[in-house]
Amino acid sequence: MPAAASIDLSDITDFVVNEGHGVKGLSEMGLQKLPKQYIQPMEERITKSTVILDDHIPVIDMSNWDIDNKLVCEKICNAAEKWGFFQIINHDISLEVLESVKEATYRFFKQPAEEKNKHSKENSSTNNVRYGTSFTPKAEKALEWKDYLSLFYVSDEDAADLWPSALRDEALDFLRNSEIVIKKLLEALMKGLNVKQIDQTKESLLMGSKRINVNYYPKCPNPELTVGVGRHSDVSTLTILLQDNIGGLYVKKLESDTWVHVPPIQGALVINIGDALQIMSNGRYKSIEHRVMANGNNNRISVPIFVNPKPSDVIGPLAEVLESGEEPIYKQVLYSDYVKHFFRKAHDGKDTVDFAKIN
Numbered sequence: 442m443p444a445a446a447s448i449d450l451s452d453i454t455d456f457v458v459n460e461g462h463g464v465k466g467l468s469e470m471g472l473q474k475l476p477k478q479y480i481q482p483m484e485e486r487i488t489k490s491t492v493i494l495d496d497h498i499p500v501i502d503m504s505n506w507d508i509d510n511k512l513v514c515e516k517i518c519n520a521a522e523k524w525g526f527f528q529i530i531n532h533d534i535s536l537e538v539l540e541s542v543k544e545a546t547y548r549f550f551k552q553p554a555e556e557k558n559k560h561s562k563e564n565s566s567t568n569n570v571r572y573g574t575s576f577t578p579k580a581e582k583a584l585e586w587k588d589y590l591s592l593f594y595v596s597d598e599d600a601a602d603l604w605p606s607a608l609r610d611e612a613l614d615f616l617r618n619s620e621i622v623i624k625k626l627l628e629a630l631m632k633g634l635n636v637k638q639i640d641q642t643k644e645s646l647l648m649g650s651k652r653i654n655v656n657y658y659p660k661c662p663n664p665e666l667t668v669g670v671g672r673h674s675d676v677s678t679l680t681i682l683l684q685d686n687i688g689g690l691y692v693k694k695l696e697s698d699t700w701v702h703v704p705p706i707q708g709a710l711v712i713n714i715g716d717a718l719q720i721m722s723n724g725r726y727k728s729i730e731h732r733v734m735a736n737g738n739n740n741r742i743s744v745p746i747f748v749n750p751k752p753s754d755v756i757g758p759l760a761e762v763l764e765s766g767e768e769p770i771y772k773q774v775l776y777s778d779y780v781k782h783f784f785r786k787a788h789d790g791k792d793t794v795d796f797a798k799i800n
């Protein structure tokens with residue numbers, strides 16, 4: 442790894458983005474000062490004055506699913522309406538599966554830049570595997586302090602052929618083991634929308650495609666000047682996020698300018714509603730802005746599973762939601778058009794969903 446003094450700071454974008462060293466490479470050079478490319482404007486930084494400490498997203502115990510199903514479903518729907526975010530505990534995915542995917546994440550990022558960069562947009566033989574840094578470096582005025590690998594799930598065979606072996610099995614295990622709890626969450630959320638039964642068409646619309654990302658946020662000099670991930674809402678139906686014990690995820694409180702921290706809970710998963718479900722529920726369930734603070738003392742990892750419609754699906758408010766005469770506030774959009782719109786611009790909070798709004 443080159444020492445900080447041996448790299449010309451004007452070449453940072455080349456080193457980080459094009460050569461695939463990522464911010465991990467930069468961090469490990471022992472930089473004392475954040476490069477200017479990462480300095481976010483004041484309004485995008487996470488400051489103590491906007492964070493409230495006396496409130497938190499709900500924590501829902503899934504072990505009561507069979508004991509008091511009505512109550513658990515109500516809690517899930519309330520959390521989706523009021524916070525758009527909640528944590529679940531006792532969800533039946535074993536700690537072993539969760540720990541293994543975290544270990545595998547470290548194993549992937551520990552590899553030399555040349556190895557990881559085989560999966561960059563420029564070098565990868567497939568669009569289903571993407572190694573990168575920041576969010577959309579070409580469109581961003583200031584870069585984000587995060588490296589990632591993004592894996593679009595097509596089939597086990599496709600994964601066996603294309604996903605990096607450093608984490609393939611563990612990522613597939615996490616995906617497989619999350620299936621039951623995803624179905625329970627969607628069942629609860631659909632009940633709240635007057636959808637009595639999730640038939641095959643509905644199941645495909647809600648969870649027809651999945652993407653698993655692994656995120657690496659290395660230790661950062663001057664974390665107060667930058668962000669790990671900027672303000673955004675996910676474009677998924679639902680996101681199931683595994684975070685480690687470092688912390689740093691902040692969620693915007695509905696109808697306020699304040700943010701709450703999502704404290705790491707051993708074994709818990711963070712669930713959030715994505716734009717696709719906000720649109721399908723005609724705005725009842727909230728896809729909430731969130732962001733990640735960079736950390737000055739520790740590396741952090743997280744592993745989100747994005748549960749999505751299929752790219753070829755057309756999404757819009759569900760018929761069951763509009764049955765009672767409610768006016769649609771969103772139009773029908775091709776899901777892949779929506780996602781492309783999201784990926785082509787820098788993170789900009791909740792603006793993505795305007796793409797689907799009826800004016």
Ligand SMILES: COc1cc(/C=C/C(=O)SCCNC(=O)CCNC(=O)[C@H](O)C(C)(C)COP(=O)(O)OP(=O)(O)OC[C@H]2O[C@@H](n3cnc4c(N)ncnc43)[C@H](O)[C@@H]2OP(=O)(O)O)ccc1O
Pocket residue numbers: 562568571573575576589591593650652670673674675676677715747749750751752776777778780781784785
């Ligand atoms: C990375 O940091 C992130 C990510 C997120 C993600 C939040 C989510 O909610 S992810 C869930 C997204 N949904 C899906 O993946 C399901 C459906 N998939 C699709 O519709 C398509 O696969 C596609 C994603 C639209 C790609 O379709 P394709 O025809 O292959 O289009 P392209 O032209 O290749 O891509 C369009 C545009 O997007 C960029 N891009 C594609 N995939 C990714 C990716 N995984 N990560 C980053 N960027 C991606 C691609 O480069 C293209 O941009 P150009 O400027 O090059 O044209 C939340 C927060 C984060 O920080």
Ligand SMILES: O=C(O)CCC(=O)C(=O)O
Pocket residue numbers: 654656670675682684689690731732733742743745
């Ligand atoms: O790392 C986290 O806690 C959240 C990451 C995130 O929001 C995302 O990948 O969409």
Ligand SMILES: [Fe+2]
Pocket residue numbers: 673674675731
């Ligand atoms: Fe997110």
